[in-house]
Amino acid sequence: MATKDPTAVERANLLNMAKLSIKGLIESALSFGRTLDSDYPPLQQFFVVMEHCLKHGLKVRKSFLSYNKTIWGPLELVEKLYPEAEEIGASVRDLPGLKTPLGRARAWLRLALMQKKMADYLRCLIIQRELLSEFYEYHALMMEEEGAVIVGLLVGLNVIDANLCVKGEDLDSQVGVIDFSMYLKNEEETGNKERNVQIAAILDQKNYVEELNRQLNSTVSSLHSRVDSLEKSNTKLIEELAIAKNNIIKLQEENHQLRSENELILMRTRQHLEVTKVDVETELQTYKHSRQGLDEMYNDARRQLRDESQLRQDVENELSVQVGMKHEIELAMKLLEKDIHEKQDTLIGLRQQLEEVKAINIEMYQKLQGSEDSLKEKNEIIARLEEKTNKITTAMRQLEQSDNDLLTQTRTIAVSLVKSAGSDPQDQYKLVKDISF
DSSP: OOOOOHHHHHHHHHHHHHHHHHHHHHHHHHHHOSOBOTTOHHHHHHHHHHHHHHHTTBOOEEOSSSEEOOSHHHHHTHHHHOGGGHHHHHHHHHOTTOOSHHHHHHHHHHHHHHHTOHHHHHHHHHHOHHHHTTTBOTTSGGGSHHHHHHHHHHGGGGGOOBOOOOTTSOOSSOOOOOOGGGGOOOHHHHHTHHHHHHHHHHHHHHHHHHHHHHHHHHHHHHHHHHHHHHHHHHHHHHHHHHHHHHHHHHHHHHHHHHHHHHHHHHHHHHHHHHHHHHHHHHHHHHHHHHHHHHHHHHHHHHHHHHHHHHHHHHHHHHHHHTTTSOHHHHHHHHHHHHHHHHHHHHHHHHHHHHHHHHHHHHHHHHGGGSOTHHHHHHHHHHHHHHHHHHHHHHHHHHHHHHHHHHHHHHHHHHHHHHHHHOSOHHHHHHHHHHHHO
16 A cells, blocks of 8 residues: 655645634634624634644754744735735834734734735745745645645635734734644534534635625726726817817918918019019119210210320320420420329219229119119219219310310420421421421
C-alpha cells in the first residue's frame, strides 16, 4: 500500500479544520444574534486556524541573531497588490503595543475581518504565485488548491459583524492552540444534522445573494457615473453645436457683406482707373507737345552756341595776327579775352541748365503714371521750365547785345588803327579788309 504525502495530509487536515471553524463561527454567530467581540471563543479559534493555515509551508528566513518564520511578510505584500489595503497596513504599523511581526499579522487578520475584506485581500495574494514563492515552499497550503478553497469559504464571513478591540489586546504573546473539543459532534448535534444542512444552505444562499448584490451595486454605481458623464458630455456637445451654428450663420452674413463690399470696391476702382487713364493720356499729349517745343529751343541754342564758337575761333585767329601791333590793340585784345571768358562761363551755365531740363524731362516721364495730385507738381515743373526758358532767352539776348557791343568796339579799334596806319590808301584798304574778315 502506497504511503500518502505528509504535506498533502497536512493540507487536507488544515482545510477540514478551516471548514469546521468557518462553519461553526457562522452558525454560532447567527444563533448569537449580535455583534461579536474578541472574547467570543469560536472567533478566537477561527483566528488560530487561519494562523496555522498561513504558517503552513512558510520559508525560514535567516537573520544575524536567529531564524525568523513569520506570516507578516506575505500579508504586508497585499498593500502592493491591493491599493485599498494600504489603510489597514498603516493602521497596524501605527499600533503602539505591537512589537513582533506575528503580533502585527494577528492584528491585520482582525482588522480585515472587521472590514469584511479578508477574502478579497487573500484572493489577490494567492493569484500571485510567483511573489508567494519568495515566502512559501512549493507544497505550502497557500500555493495549492486548498488555499483557493479556504479563500472561497472566507466569503461567507461577510455576514458576520465583529467589533474587535485590537489596541488593548496582547497579540504578541498569545499561544495559538486549536481546541478540537469545539468541533467534536455529540448525539444532539447528530440528531440535528438535517437542521444544520438547511441552515448551511440558507447561509450559502444568503452569501451568494449578498455577493451578487454587492457586485450589482458596484455595476449600478459605475453605470450611473457613466450616464452622468455621458449626459454632461452630451449637454456640452449640444451647446458647442449651437455655438457652431451661430458662428456659421454669422460667418455667412459676414461673407455676404464682404462680397457686396468687394463688388462695390471693384466697381469704384474700375471707374477710378478709367478716369485716371484719360488723365494720363491727356498729360502724355501735353508732355509730348511741351517736349517738342523744348527740343526746338535746345536745337536753336545749340546752333547759336556753335555759331558763337566759330565766331570766337575767328576772333582768336584775327587777334593772333595783330599780336605785334601797338599797346592799344593788346589792351583791346585783353578786354576781348575777358569778355570771351565771361561768355564761356555763360555757355557752361547754359549747358548745366540744359542738363537740368533733360533731367526734369526724365523725371516728368517717370511721374506720368502718378495720380491727380502729381498734376499740380507737373504744372509747377512746367512753370519752372517756362521761367528757365525765359531766362535762357534773356541770356541769348544779352549775348547778342554783347556781340553787338564787341563788334562796335572792334570797328572803333579798326578805325583807330586805320588812322594810325597813315594816308596810304592801299594799306588802309588792306587793313579794313583784314578787320572785316
